[in-house]
Amino acid sequence: MxxxxxxxxxxxxxxxxxxxxxIASQPYNVNAIAEKFDISRQAISLQLKILTDCxxxxxxxxxxxxxxxxxxxxxSEVSAFVDQYRQHWESKxxxxxxxxxxxxxxxxxx
Amino acid sequence: MxxxxxTKDRELIISRTLNxxxxxxxxxxxxPEHIANWWGPNGFTNTITKMDxxxxxxxxxxxxxxxxxDYINESVFKEVIPLKKIVYAHxxxxxxxxxxxxEAQGEQTLITWHMLFESAEEFIHVVKTYGADKGLRQNVxxxxxxxxxxKAKNKA
Numbered sequence: 001m002x003x004x005x006x007x008x009x010x011x012x013x014x015x016x017x018x019x020x021x022x023i024a025s026q027p028y029n030v031n032a033i034a035e036k037f038d039i040s041r042q043a044i045s046l047q048l049k050i051l052t053d054c055x056x057x058x059x060x061x062x063x064x065x066x067x068x069x070x071x072x073x074x075x076s077e078v079s080a081f082v083d084q085y086r087q088h089w090e091s092k093x094x095x096x097x098x099x100x101x102x103x104x105x106x107x108x109x110x
Numbered sequence: 111m112x113x114x115x116x117t118k119d120r121e122l123i124i125s126r127t128l129n130x131x132x133x134x135x136x137x138x139x140x141x142p143e144h145i146a147n148w149w150g151p152n153g154f155t156n157t158i159t160k161m162d163x164x165x166x167x168x169x170x171x172x173x174x175x176x177x178x179x180d181y182i183n184e185s186v187f188k189e190v191i192p193l194k195k196i197v198y199a200h201x202x203x204x205x206x207x208x209x210x211x212x213e214a215q216g217e218q219t220l221i222t223w224h225m226l227f228e229s230a231e232e233f234i235h236v237v238k239t240y241g242a243d244k245g246l247r248q249n250v251x252x253x254x255x256x257x258x259x260x261k262a263k264n265k266a
Contacts, residue, residue: 008234008235008238011230011234012230012231014230017119017230078234078237081237081238081240082122082237084237084240085236085237085240086124088151089122089124089223090124090126091151091152092148092149092151092223093124093126093128093221095148095149095150095152096126096135096138096139096148097126097128098148099138099144099147099148100128100129100130100138101130103138104134
């Protein structure tokens, strides 16, 4: 079965999240990233492959270097979903607010 | 309330100033007959089978969705400070700990609701699943709007 490649899968792994935050401010080449992490070069390549497949990282060939650049606009997809989920809880407070008003009126009316 | 840089990627905090004194807000939060009237998304009804608001006490609530689906919510109260604070652990999936702070402000109450998920993975999963359900919910909302206008027409 082919794994689904989307932005959620990209950020579901701590190493991948660390890679994204490393390259968020400026692009790094693959070797520099590999040096930063205490895992094999191969493992880093695999993580970078997943990140590229998910559209969160773009790898550019620059001379002999492979430069990794973060594609952060993809992440806004996640924050949009977080906002929706926040709305779900906000609506609980809306309902609580409405109910309190109703209750106050009922008791006041007594 | 635990909130720092290490929890940032797995928490949600919402707050609201409610136009009611803290005693009333507390009552509405801690009595099952009240909770049933406001808990859960629009269009849902609730059945509370167990609610023991003491540390270690259980809180079992079933939300009945508009499409007939039941959602079981089992929680355990961890901390209860009357008129001030409630902490409960949501035991059924998704696992999270909710901390609700009540702050009396005269005739008003500031309520702060903090949800801390076990891991960023769990949080992402919940958010994603919720997003996936959105289409369905929008349909339900559309149906509701439709029914309301149909009712209005029938009355006219």
